Amino acid sequence: MTVTGSKMFRSMLLAGVFVMMLCTNAYATEEQKKLSYPEVGITKSLLFRPSIGYWWNRAGIRLSGMYLDKDQQDFQLNLGYAFYDKVKMQQSINLVTCWVVGSDPGADYRYGATGLSYSINYRG
DSSP states (O other): OOHHHHHHHHHHHHHHHHHHHHHHHHHOOSOOOOOOEEEEEEEESSSEEEEEEEEETTEEEEEEEEEEETTEEEEEEEEEEEEEEOSSEEEEEEEEEEEEEEEETTEEEEEEEEEEEEEEEEOO
């Protein structure tokens, strides 16, 4: 793939995510007045990790991660705002902070990071 093709693919992907967010908000015609609720589940990014959280109407907190041994750890804390929240699916924007410790052949790493994430959560 060329550099121009790569930029076009990223632009199309970003436009698709934007359209999906607009469409899901269009279907949410009524303001949801949910009570607070806990969540327990599995988070999938590069790894499958257990997660727990709690939501107060549209605001929530989620902690996910795993401890494999003293040299392999990954923990993540999300502070989120759900702009779409139905029985089967939730979409949210999150402020994320994480701590990662690990090693690869020839390299050890430890770092913390903070950023923004977009989450799609399916429930079952």
